[in-house]
Amino acid sequence: MTMHVLDAFAQFGFMRRSLVACLALSVSLTPLGVFLLLRRMSLIGDALSHAVLPGVAIGYLCAGMSLVAMGIGGFVAGLLVAMSSSWISSATRLHEDSTFAGLYLGSLALGVTLVSLRSTGVDLLHLLFGSLLAVDNESIIFIGVITSVTLILLALFYRAIVFESFNAAFFQVRAKRFPSLVHGLFMALVVMNLVAGFQILGTLMTVGLMMLPAISARCWSNHLPVTLLLATLFGAVSSVAGLTWSWYQSIPAGPAIVLTATILFLFSVFFGMEKGILPVRKKVICPSSQAMEISQLRNIK
Incomplete structure (x- = not known):
């Protein structure tokens, strides 16, 4: 059975x-994804995955299915949305999640419109959901x-990323200008990795591999190194x-991959x-606490 499952990887x-x-x-x-989870910014990754689409579309319109052109365009677009959101939230009274929502929705609509100008439905689906056949040596x-x-x-x-993730206010006081550099x-x-994943997983699905294994790992451990290791393991298993499911079921x-990660999440x-x-x-009962509870019950009696 195992060899049958691995046949696709052995043959192709x-x-x-x-x-x-x-x-x-x-x-x-x-x-x-783990650090986004610690920062309570889980949905920001989803917003950024949509925000890279206009840049990917512009790269596609200028150079066709060139990975470098689409990658550079997506990185610039995503970074522009992230920095613009931070600037708008600091210049107004709006929270950063609100500005992200407004910018990423506009970016998604703009990206789909640009792709539709010179593409077939197949090209649009490839950008949104990725394609196994598109992975070549250049992509690797x-x-x-x-x-x-x-x-x-x-x-x-x-250390800087961990400190800022757990206590951004304290880190900002201690490090003065350094937190903005760490955050940037x-x-x-985040944007760079979302761009890297769009060719295989698509711009809409890449964030699933980023966040679902991280949330799953958080359910199993409170220790950051263990959580990071478990998240990587869950991502690899997913x-x-x-990929095996995709090959044999033609999806x-x-x-x-995201559905598999969702099963692990549940x-x-x-x-x-x-x-x-x-x-x-099983709940582990400390002997000292157990003795204290017994003595309290005796005093009540």
Whole structure:
């Protein structure tokens, strides 16, 4: 049975390339999802995944299905929306989530309109939901570079990103101008990884691989290193299972991977050790606390 499932990866090169690309994305997308979760910005990732579409569309109109052109366009568009949202929220009394909502909805409509100017329905579906057949060696290199840069920057600025994620106000007082740089760097990494994933998962589905494994991991652990490791593991499992499902059921890869991640999310919600509804562990009773409860009952009697 196992060999039958792996036949697609053994026989077809594009399936192996898709698997490598998805595993690489799992390594870089899921840690960013964990930090977005800690910052209470889970839906910001969804907004940014829509915001990159106008830039991707402009790159498509200028250079066709050029990965570099669409990647640069998507990165510029996403970063512009992120920085514009921060500026508008600081210049007005609107919260940042409100400005994000307004900007990303307009960006999504603009992107779909631009793609529709010179494309077929197939091209639009490819940009929105990704395509297994589109993964080539250039895509592997592109995703590999972005994953490597992301991991290096996360390692270098790990402490700063963690401090800002847990207590942004305290970090801002201690570091003065540094928090805005850390926040800008973090948002740039989020946009860059969303752009990296659009060719396989599409602009609408990439955020699913970013956030669902992160939320699932949070249900199992309260320790940040363990949560990061579990999120990466859940992302890898979702990628392998989703790609296999996509191949044998002839459905788009992006939705298949996200649906698999959703199944893991629902399982974690019900059975997660830390935040699950029905945690898969027994309550451990401390002997000292048990003795204290017994003495309190005796005093009542």
